[in-house]
Amino acid sequence: NAGVTQTxxxxxxxxxxxxxxxxxxxxxxxxxxxxxxxxxxxxRLIHYSVGAGITDQGEVPNGYNVSRSTTEDFPLRLLSAxxxxxxxxxxxxxxxxxTHVYEQYFGPGTRLTVT
Amino acid sequence: AQTVTQSQPEMSVQEAxxxxxxxxxxxxxxxxxxxxxxxxxxxxxxxxxxxxxxKQQNATENRFSVNFQKAAKSFSLKISDSQLxxxxxxxxxxxxxxxGNEKLTFGTGTRLTIIP
Numbered sequence: 001n002a003g004v005t006q007t008x009x010x011x012x013x014x015x016x017x018x019x020x021x022x023x024x025x026x027x028x029x030x031x032x033x034x035x036x037x038x039x040x041x042x043x044r045l046i047h048y049s050v051g052a053g054i055t056d057q058g059e060v061p062n063g064y065n066v067s068r069s070t071t072e073d074f075p076l077r078l079l080s081a082x083x084x085x086x087x088x089x090x091x092x093x094x095x096x097x098x099t100h101v102y103e104q105y106f107g108p109g110t111r112l113t114v115t
Numbered sequence: 116a117q118t119v120t121q122s123q124p125e126m127s128v129q130e131a132x133x134x135x136x137x138x139x140x141x142x143x144x145x146x147x148x149x150x151x152x153x154x155x156x157x158x159x160x161x162x163x164x165x166x167x168x169x170k171q172q173n174a175t176e177n178r179f180s181v182n183f184q185k186a187a188k189s190f191s192l193k194i195s196d197s198q199l200x201x202x203x204x205x206x207x208x209x210x211x212x213x214x215g216n217e218k219l220t221f222g223t224g225t226r227l228t229i230i231p
Contacts, residue, residue, distance in 0.1 A: 031217045042119075042206060042221035043160075050215055058218065090160065096215050101148050101167065104219065106160035 002026050006091050006107035013081040013114045021076040021110050023091030029105075030096045032074040036060065036087040037109075043090060049074055050096060081114045088112070117142045117209050121222035128197045129230050135182075136192045136225045138207030146212035149183065149190045150219070154204040163205070166190065168212070194227075202229045 007022045025032065033048035035058075045058030049068040063085060065077040074093075078085060089110045095102040118141045128134035140149070151163040166174045166183050173181050178198075182191045194201055207222040 031215075033217070035219075040124075040223055042223045043219070044221070045218055048218065050217075088158065092160075092219075094217055097212075097217060098214055101165065101210075103162050103165075104217065109158045 004091055004093055004105050004107035006089075006110050008110060009108065010111050011113070013078075013112065015081060015083060015114060017081050018077070018079050019081065021078075021089055021091075021112070023074045023076065023107060024072050025074075025091075025093040025105070026072065027093065027105065028071060029093035030071070031104075032068065032091065032093045033058070033104075034064070034066065034074070034076045035090045035092065037090060038087050046076065046089075078112075081112075083114045086112060086114045117144070117147075117211070117220050119207050119209050119220050119222040121207055121225050123225045124223070125226045125228070127228040127230055128194075130197055130199060132197055133193060133195045134197055134227065136194075136205050136207075136227065138190045138192070138222055140188050140190065140207070140209050142188070142209065144211055148210045148212060149181075150208040150210065151179070151181070151190075151192045152206045152208060152221075153201075154206065154224075155200075155202070160206075164192065197229050199229050199231065202227060 004025045034046040035043040047066040049055045091107040092104045094104040149166045153161045164176045178195045204224045208219045
């Protein structure tokens with residue numbers, strides 16, 4: 001089991017460029033999500049998905065797009081990067097909780113700098 | 116909306132001593148879950164301990180334990196016999212108990228330094 005993998009680990013973009021942050025998990029988790037971590041602000045939810053074909057917005061969705069065509073992959077797209085999107089991005093996944101609370105597994109993060 | 120507050124941006128403790136990290140939260144829900152995550156310099160988010168709100172008994176995981184005060188909406192983390200490897204950012208997080216609502220709401224974190 002590789003767990004949750006994210007690529008790339010580091011990225012520098014110029015303002016206006018686009019890119020896709022990749023996230024994959026091999027645990028057959030239904031739930032996947034993206035967070036951003038900024039100094040002094042903790043982690044904030046960007047988008048999430050409860051299964052293939054289903055996505056929804058989190059707390060800070062503006063400037064980001066997602067899709068979920070397979071259970072395993074949940075890419076995050078920045079269409080036109082802005083300096084305000086400089087952050088560390090984490091992907092997380094878990095089974096959907098019912099009577100049992102499942103642990104969310106986090107990827108290693110991607111540090112993105114927009115100049 | 117739920118909020119999580121960690122009022123201690125930084126804490127330090129002597130190796131082998133005990134330290135307590137504070138967390139308060141605000142919610143109108145009666146059933147929820149609370150977590151403490153550790154983030155070492157590697158950036159990896161590691162689950163330390165979790166507490167179900169319906170359980171009165173405080174959770175314990177080896178040297179880590181919590182003091183859960185539901186009425187006061189307080190959820191502190193106690194680390195006993197502190198070790199150098201405990202140095203990290205610690206985040207408190209809240210999750211609703213609603214089915215399918217896996218969203219975690221995080222506090223702003225406490226940076227813990229261990230003094231040898």
